[in-house]
Amino acid sequence: MRDVAIIGIGHTKFGRATKMSHELFSDATLQAMDDAGVELKEIEALFQGAALPGFEEGQVMPAAFSAADLNLGPIPATRCEGACASASVAIRDGAMWVGAGEYDMVIAGGVEKALMMGTSFASRTFAMACHAPTEGPVGLTFPGVFAMAARLYSINYDMPLDTVREKMASVSVKNHRHGALNPLAQFYKKLGDLKVEDVINSKFVADPITLLDCCPFSDGASALVLCSAEEARKYTDEPIYILGMGQGSGGPLSKMADLTKPVSRISSAKMAFKQAGLSPEDIDMLEVHDCFTIAELIALECMGFFDWGEAADATADGQTEIGGEIPVNMSGGLIGKGHPIGATGASQVYWVVKQMRGEAPRGNQIDPVPEYGMTDTLGGDFGTLCHFILGRSKK
Amino acid sequence: MVGKEREEMEKELKGYTVLTHAEYEEGIKEGKLLGLRCASCKKITCHPMPVCQWCSGRSLERTELSGEGELMTFTIIRVPAEGFEDDVPYIPCLVKTKEGPCVVGRLDYDAERASQVLISKQVKLSGAYTHKGDKFSGGTHTCPVFEVIG
Numbered sequence: 001m002r003d004v005a006i007i008g009i010g011h012t013k014f015g016r017a018t019k020m021s022h023e024l025f026s027d028a029t030l031q032a033m034d035d036a037g038v039e040l041k042e043i044e045a046l047f048q049g050a051a052l053p054g055f056e057e058g059q060v061m062p063a064a065f066s067a068a069d070l071n072l073g074p075i076p077a078t079r080c081e082g083a084c085a086s087a088s089v090a091i092r093d094g095a096m097w098v099g100a101g102e103y104d105m106v107i108a109g110g111v112e113k114a115l116m117m118g119t120s121f122a123s124r125t126f127a128m129a130c131h132a133p134t135e136g137p138v139g140l141t142f143p144g145v146f147a148m149a150a151r152l153y154s155i156n157y158d159m160p161l162d163t164v165r166e167k168m169a170s171v172s173v174k175n176h177r178h179g180a181l182n183p184l185a186q187f188y189k190k191l192g193d194l195k196v197e198d199v200i201n202s203k204f205v206a207d208p209i210t211l212l213d214c215c216p217f218s219d220g221a222s223a224l225v226l227c228s229a230e231e232a233r234k235y236t237d238e239p240i241y242i243l244g245m246g247q248g249s250g251g252p253l254s255k256m257a258d259l260t261k262p263v264s265r266i267s268s269a270k271m272a273f274k275q276a277g278l279s280p281e282d283i284d285m286l287e288v289h290d291c292f293t294i295a296e297l298i299a300l301e302c303m304g305f306f307d308w309g310e311a312a313d314a315t316a317d318g319q320t321e322i323g324g325e326i327p328v329n330m331s332g333g334l335i336g337k338g339h340p341i342g343a344t345g346a347s348q349v350y351w352v353v354k355q356m357r358g359e360a361p362r363g364n365q366i367d368p369v370p371e372y373g374m375t376d377t378l379g380g381d382f383g384t385l386c387h388f389i390l391g392r393s394k395k
Numbered sequence: 396m397v398g399k400e401r402e403e404m405e406k407e408l409k410g411y412t413v414l415t416h417a418e419y420e421e422g423i424k425e426g427k428l429l430g431l432r433c434a435s436c437k438k439i440t441c442h443p444m445p446v447c448q449w450c451s452g453r454s455l456e457r458t459e460l461s462g463e464g465e466l467m468t469f470t471i472i473r474v475p476a477e478g479f480e481d482d483v484p485y486i487p488c489l490v491k492t493k494e495g496p497c498v499v500g501r502l503d504y505d506a507e508r509a510s511q512v513l514i515s516k517q518v519k520l521s522g523a524y525t526h527k528g529d530k531f532s533g534g535t536h537t538c539p540v541f542e543v544i545g
Contacts, residue, residue, distance in 0.1 A: 124477035128531065133416050134442050134499050137526040137536035138487045139472060139479040147470035148489060151511060155468070161511045207471035207509075253489060254497040255448055259468065 001099035003229030003394055005239035008036025009350045010223045014338030015186040016115050017219035021050070021057055024221035025066045025111040028343075032107070036225040036235050040070060043225075044103040046077040047094040049086030049110025050342040051379075053079075055125045056113045066111075081342075083129035084291065085379030086110050087222065088345025088386030092245050094226050104231055109223030112340035122217050126341070129380035131252035140253075143206040143214055145381040146292040149259040150208055153294060156260055157309030165208050167312035168293035169199035172212050174321060175290055175329050179336015181363040186218050186338030199293070213293040218338035222346035229394060240353045243372070244276025244389035250382040262382035265302040269376070272387035273304075277395060280304040284370030285355055286326060287348035289378040290333040296320075299376050300328065303387070322366055330355065330364040345386060348375040352390050413455045414443040420537040423523045428462045428539060430496065431455040439494040448496060462520030464492040466513055466543070471506045478529050490518055490541055500524075500539035517545040 010031030012024050019027070025048065033040070048063040059065070060079075067077035080090035087110025094108030114122050123141050130140050150168065154161040173194050179185040180192025191212075199212040232239035248268030256262060273279055280303065288303075290296035300311040305326050306319075314320065320328035331337050331351035334344060352373035354360045369392075377386045414431055419442055422429035430441030435452035441460055446453055469488035472479070479485070484506035491497045501524050504513065521542035528535040 119474065120477040120480075123474070124529070124531075127476045131499075132532070133536065134538065135487075136532060137524065137538040138499055138501055139475060139482060139485060139526065140487045140499070141472060141474070141476050143474070144470045144472050144487055148468040148487070151470070151514060152468045154511065155514055203473070204471070205474045207473065209470075252442075252499070254442065254499045256497075259489075 002101055004095045004098045004242045005227055005229045005232035006224050006242065006349065006353055006390070007227045007232050007235045007239050008032040008038065008225035009353050010035065011184055011347060011350045012221045013184050014218050014220035014340060017113060021053055021059065021062060021111045021113045022066050022069045024113065024219065025109065025223065026069045028109055028111070028221040028223040029070060029107050032109070032223045032225050038105065038225055038235060040072060042105050043072055043075065043107055045075055045094070045097060045106045046072060047080055047090035047106060047108040048077065049080050049088070049090040049345060051081055051083050051086045051112060052114065052125050052341070056117060082384035083379030084289070084339070084341040085345055085377040085384040085386050086342040088375070088377035088388070089247065089384065091224060091226070091345060091349060091388065092247055092386055095242050095245060098226050098228055105225065105227045107223055108226055109221065109346040110342040110344070111221035112342035113219045114217040114340065115219050119217065129383060134252055134254060141206060142381070143209045143292060145253065146294050147206040147209040149298060150294040153260050153297070159309070159312065161208060164312060165200055166196055167316045168213060168297065169196040170316045171290060171293035171296045172199045172335055174315070175333040175335040178330050178364050179332025181361050182332045182337055183361065185332045185336055186216055187332065187336050209292055215291050215334035215339040218340040220338060220340035220343050220347070222343045222350050224346055224349060238357055240356055241391050241394050242388060243391045243395055244272035244274070244278065246271030246387040248385040250385070253381055256382065260298055261308070262298070262302060262385070264382050264385045265299065265378065268385040269303040269387050272374070272389050276389040278372060278389060283326065283372050283374045283389070285330065285352065285366055285373045286328045286376065287331060287333070287351050288328055288376040289344070290329055290335050291339060291378065293335070295378065296328065296333070303376060327366055330360060330366060345375065345377040348377060349388060349390065356390070356392050411445045414457050416443060419443050423537050423539050424525070426520065428460040428492070428498070428520050430458055430460050430494070432458040439496055441492065441494070441496040441498060460492050460494045464490040464518055466502070466516050466518050467491050467497065468514060469502055469509065471509055478527070488541060498539060500541055503540050503542045513543065516543050518542060519544050
C-alpha cells in the first residue's frame with residue numbers, strides 16, 4: 001500500500017452551533033483545503049462520518065449533500081457510521097482508497113449536531129449504539145455502560161470504588177484543564193480549575209458516573225485533506241504521515257469476556273502498532289476517547305501504555321500530563337473539548353497534527369513537538385474501535 | 396435452457412435460526428431462560444445466535460438454562476433515555492449464568508440501598524421486564540429480571 005499523508009486540517013468551534021450540519025462540515029472542509037492549499041477540483045472522493053443525522057435534522061445520505069454543498073461534482077461521497085467512531089472509520093476508509101492508489105486526494109472527516117436533541121432524546125439516540133435486542137429494553141445508557149465498567153475495574157484490581165472514583169475524577173480535572181485553554185473547545189475558559197471533589201460530588205448520571213465524569217453533547221465538524229505521500233510535499237513542507245491504522249469490532253455487552261479489557265480495542269491498537277512498526281514506548285502523545293473518565297483509563301491499558309489496573313494510579317500521579325510518561329488529551333479530550341460524535345475521530349487527528357506543527361494552544365503544546373502521536377476512537381459500547389498512529393516523518 | 400426452476404428456488408429458502416430472538420423473549424416472559432447447546436464444544440449460547448458464541452459451531456439445539464448465576468456488575472440509572480423516565484432509578488446488570496454465558500438484564504433491588512457489595516452475589520431469574528418501546532424500537536421488547544438469592 002502507498003503511504004498516505006495529511007496535508008490539510010479543519011475544525012469548527014465545538015459547542016452549540018446555529019449552523020446546520022452540512023454548513024459545519026463545509027466550514028471544516030474549506031478550512032482544511034485552504035490549509036493544504038488545494039482546490040475543489042483536486043478532490044476525488046469524500047468520506048464523511050455522521051452518526052445520527054436522521055434524528056438530528058431528518059437527513060440521511062448527508063455525504064452526497066456535503067459534496068454538493070462544496071460543488072465537488074459527481075465524485076463518490078460516502079457516509080461512514082460507527083457511532084462515536086464514525087469519523088475515524090471515514091478517515092481509515094479514505095486513507096485505504098488513497099493507499100490503494102485509486103485516488104490521490106480525498107476529504108475525510110465528520111460532523112454531528114446533537115445538542116438540539118436535548119439530553120433525553122439525545123440519550124435515546126446515543127443508546128441506539130447499544131445492542132438494541134438485549135440492551136434496549138433494559139434501558140441501558142452509555143454512562144450506564146461505563147458505570148458498569150467502573151464497578152468492574154474496582155473489583156478486578158481490588159481497588160475500593162471510592163478510590164477508583166477519585167482517580168477517575170483526575171481524568172476530568174486534567175482534561176478540563178486543557179479544554180479550558182483550547183479556544184475551539186466547548187468548555188474554553190470554563191472548568192479549568194476543577195477539583196477532584198467537584199467531580200465526585202456532582203450529581204450521579206449512572207452510579208458511580210457523575211455529570212463531571214461525562215463528556216458533553218456537542219455540535220461540530222472536523223475534516224482532513226488526505227493525499228498520497230509522494231504528492232504531499234508539493235503542497236506542504238510539513239505533511240503528517242499516517243503510519244498505522246487499526247479498526248476492531250465488538251458486540252453486545254453480554255458477549256464480552258471483560259468490560260475493562262475490550263478485545264475490539266486491544267485488537268485495533270495492535271493492528272495500528274503492527275502496521276506502523278512501532279510500540280507504545282515510541283509514542284510521544286495521545287488523543288484518546290475519554291467519553292467518560294473511566295474510558296480513558298481503560299483505553300490506556302488496552303493500548304499498552306500502562307499495565308492492567310495501573311492507568312488509574314498513573315493518571316492521579318500526573319503521568320498523563322505534559323512532562324509525564326505520556327501526555328494524554330492535551331486538546332481537552334472529549335470531556336473538555338466536546339464530543340460531536342461523528343466528528344470526534346477527525347478532531348483527535350486534527351489536534352495531533354496541531355501538536356506536531358507546534359500550533360497547539362500555549363499551555364497545551366508539548367515541547368519539543370511530538371515525533372509520533374496516536375489517536376483512539378471508540379463507538380458504542382466497544383462496538384467500533386479505531387486507532388491511528390501519525391508521524392512527522394515516513395517510516 | 397438457462398434459468399432455474401422457481402419451485403426449486405423456493406425449496407432452497409431456509410432460515411438458519413434455531414432459536415429466534417422473539418422466542419427467547421417469550422421464554423423470559425414464561426420464566427425460562429432459553430439458550431442453545433453446541434454439539435461441537437457442548438457449551439451454551441445465550442442470548443441466541445445463529446452460531447455458537449464460543450466456537451462458532453453450526454450445530455445447535457435448544458436448551459433451557461437454570462436462570463441462576465452471579466452478579467458481575469451493575470449501575471443505577473439516574474438520568475434515563477427518553478421513554479424510561481417512569482423507571483428511574485433502575486438497575487441494569489450483567490449476570491454470568493451458571494452455564495457460562497453472560498446476560499444483560501435488570502436487577503430487582505432497592506436502588507437506594509444498592510452498593511458495590513452486591514457484586515459477586517448469587518442471583519436468579521425472577522421475572523421479565525417488557526419496555527413499551529417507541530417509534531424506533533421495532534415494537535416492545537423484553538429483558539430478564541434477576542433477584543439476589545445469597
